[in-house]
Amino acid sequence: MNILVTGGAGYIGSHTCLELLELGCGVVVIDNLCNSSPESLRRVEELAGRSLTFYEGDIRDEALLRKIFANHAIDCVIHFGGLKAVGESVAKPLEYFDNNLNSTLALTRVMGEVGVKNLIFSSSATVYTAGSEMPLKETSPTGGCTNPYGWTKYMTEQILQALCVADPEWSVCLLRYFNPIGAHKSGFIGEDPQGVPNNLMPYITQVAVGRRECLRVFGNDYDTPDGTGVRDYIHVVDLAKGHVAAVAYTCAGKGCEVFNLGTGTGYSVLEMVNTFAQVNGVKVPYVITDRRPGDIATCYADPAKSEEKLLWKAEKTLADMCRDAWRWQKQNPMGYEK
Numbered sequence: 001m002n003i004l005v006t007g008g009a010g011y012i013g014s015h016t017c018l019e020l021l022e023l024g025c026g027v028v029v030i031d032n033l034c035n036s037s038p039e040s041l042r043r044v045e046e047l048a049g050r051s052l053t054f055y056e057g058d059i060r061d062e063a064l065l066r067k068i069f070a071n072h073a074i075d076c077v078i079h080f081g082g083l084k085a086v087g088e089s090v091a092k093p094l095e096y097f098d099n100n101l102n103s104t105l106a107l108t109r110v111m112g113e114v115g116v117k118n119l120i121f122s123s124s125a126t127v128y129t130a131g132s133e134m135p136l137k138e139t140s141p142t143g144g145c146t147n148p149y150g151w152t153k154y155m156t157e158q159i160l161q162a163l164c165v166a167d168p169e170w171s172v173c174l175l176r177y178f179n180p181i182g183a184h185k186s187g188f189i190g191e192d193p194q195g196v197p198n199n200l201m202p203y204i205t206q207v208a209v210g211r212r213e214c215l216r217v218f219g220n221d222y223d224t225p226d227g228t229g230v231r232d233y234i235h236v237v238d239l240a241k242g243h244v245a246a247v248a249y250t251c252a253g254k255g256c257e258v259f260n261l262g263t264g265t266g267y268s269v270l271e272m273v274n275t276f277a278q279v280n281g282v283k284v285p286y287v288i289t290d291r292r293p294g295d296i297a298t299c300y301a302d303p304a305k306s307e308e309k310l311l312w313k314a315e316k317t318l319a320d321m322c323r324d325a326w327r328w329q330k331q332n333p334m335g336y337e338k
């Protein structure tokens with residue numbers, strides 16, 4: 001089976017390419033490297049002991065997409081490619097709407113032309129309406145997003161659902177990720193954020209390795225057991241395996257289905273810091289600061305539907321996530337940069 005992976009050089013894409021190669025799939029990647037390095041794909045090939053085909057280019061380039069589909073008999077597309085920084089999306093909304101919506105429009109247009117109608121899309125727990133009851137089910141309310149990034153995910157879901165209504169030949173899985181962290185156990189590939197990390201785990205690892213002085217814990221007055229925010233952290237390799245399960249599901253059926261990819265368990269910021277420090281034997285200095293605007297107290301998934309229909313379940317523990325994140329950071333203090 002041949003899979004086209006858009007955004008395959010990125011954090012989640014690279015881990016998914018590795019799983020696919022290890023299963024014997026043909027893997028074709030398109031990525032414009034706007035937030036990644038070709039070194040990730042080189043390392044994926046080295047780990048897998050097999051090669052993939054890489055096209056450096058933009059998903060919005062329909063001529064390039066046509067060339068890729070002409071060169072390879074693609075069975076299914078996993079669409080990771082997109083911009084993902086929430087704060088940046090507030091500052092540059094047009095860039096986010098252009099990149100994230102037009103890439104999906106170009107991709108689905110060309111897929112329709114060439115008759116490849118199996119698609120998996122990277123959505124996010126951010127599409128769920130704030131204030132909904134926990135755990136979040138796929139049927140929980142969506143919309144009311146608080147930033148352009150979130151709206152691009154919400155709108156893309158609408159576009160793909162409408163496409164499946166209009167043409168019953170399409171099979172689409174919308175995967176709503178919770179909080180992916182960690183790295184492959186080799187420590188050879190991992191998350192390589194540019195600039196100051198926005199997300200908790202890369203910030204913790206950069207403090208632990210000495211790149212940053214101190215973690216700021218955004219608020220300890222939430223209605224949670226220790227007052228700090230609670231999230232559903234999922235190991236990126238579990239997440240990658242969720243995509244492998246989704247490929248099988250997508251290729252076997254028709255229509256549009258939504259799945260949560262999370263563990264179902266929430267951990268607080270302080271639990272994260274303490275587990276990381278303990279399992280790795282390192283210090284993570286932190287200070288409590290004000291809440292971060294837009295943050296909610298608690299967010300975690302009900303993963304029952306994924307378990308039942310995708311036959312997939314996250315298996316790794318929080319200790320695994322903390323160990324693997326640290327191994328990657330320690331071995332690559334400056335990420336993929338040499």
Ligand code: NAD
Binds near residue numbers: 057125
């Ligand atoms: P990432 O930035 O590491 O990977 C995205 C990749 O897409 C990058 O390699 C980037 O260069 C590429 N890209 C972006 N726009 C492109 C374009 N127009 N043409 C070609 N390539 C393009 O991000 P990630 O963490 O691996 O996330 C993958 C997907 O999952 C994204 O769509 C993201 O929004 C979504 N997601 C991520 C998280 C998370 O916490 N990491 C959570 C929920 C959803």
Ligand code: UD1
Binds near residue numbers: 177216231269292
């Ligand atoms: C972020 C994104 C969200 C995305 C989700 C999953 C923002 C505002 N939101 O949310 O759109 O769907 O990731 O990838 O970026 N924290 C600190 N100090 C830090 C960083 C984070 O205390 O330096 C806290 C946060 O307040 C939160 C928790 O850690 O309680 C997790 O934060 P983060 O990793 O940014 O994820 P989300 O807030 O879930």
